[in-house]
Amino acid sequence: MSKTPIHVAVTGAAGQIGYALLPRIASGQMFGPDQPVVLRLIEIPHEKAMAALKGVAMELEDCAFPLLRDMVLTSDVNEGFRDANWALLVGAKPRGPGMERGDLIKENGPIFVGQGRAINDHASADVRVAVVGNPCNTNALIAMHAAKDVPNERFTAMTRLDQNRAEAQLAQKAGVAVSEVHNMLIWGNHSATQVPDFKNATIGGKPADEVITDHEWLKNDFFSTVQKRGAAIIQARGLSSAMSAANGLIDHVHDLVNATADGSWRSVCVPSDGSYGVTEGLISSFPVQSDGQGGYKIVQGLELGDFLSGKLKASVAELEEERETVADLLS
């Protein structure tokens, strides 16, 4: 007997990430090859955005995906998040010319209050949320505070793209296949202060910093390549990462709905319980192990050493600053 379809709400569905993401959800790559889905596609109430969304939906129809049971196209968040089992918050206002990060945070904040409330009031009781729209950690924090009845641990933000970027860099440097790299982990904020952890990653089963003996490269080039990869893609492509961001979100959700193997972890931004000195309540990237039943834990006992600890402190300070900027939206 076929499974009951799950409802997956996606904001910013007519955007470039949406375009790369939706066919992969509808073809079973996020929730598995036997899990039917209903896509609830949310865009801004502008004629052009809704027309573009209609076009995306027509293309999805034309793919004739067997798992795609229905689509809802709307600019009404209450309708969009109705019965949603997963809410993928991809849409956000892009940073305009001359706009500072703080301005972006203030511009986007109220959107996530509205979405958090709509999720609270209309989504399924088991709803889980993944935030991609930037600044994703703080947007997730805002939505979490606005959704008073949804347990905090259901709110996550995405550093899986950063993890994938870091894995690829380590594999290239070591001259091995990317499948040889395990437990690559990003700590902190999804921003230029993020901390790619080369101490706890392994290459071919050995610590990455034993396989790659050029520690100056690890601390400098590797770090800055991963931290600034988003900007480098914009420079090269004239547009921000979309295919790789969509891929990161497929991985992020897939990892959370399936159990993580013993001794393994994935990078996920989740509410901090104070682990590793990260201020409790902030949404920060941690080593996360999923139980495959809707629960997860933050893996304990990893050693960071002075260099990575110092970097994590700086990233946490940035998250605190962002939280301060939106303090009025968290009450």
Ligand SMILES: NC(=O)c1ccc[n+]([C@@H]2O[C@H](COP(=O)([O-])OP(=O)(O)OC[C@H]3O[C@@H](n4cnc5c(N)ncnc54)[C@H](O)[C@@H]3O)[C@@H](O)[C@H]2O)c1
């Ligand atoms: N966390 C990550 O790793 C990561 C990686 C890449 C991009 N991003 C972020 O993802 C977001 C989307 O990127 P994109 O390339 O798809 O952008 P895009 O501009 O192509 O598309 C964004 C879409 O969101 C829509 N939108 C804006 N506000 C909305 C709202 N309130 N409700 C519903 N829809 C809304 C827009 O109309 C647009 O269609 C950006 O904020 C970007 O910075 C995050």
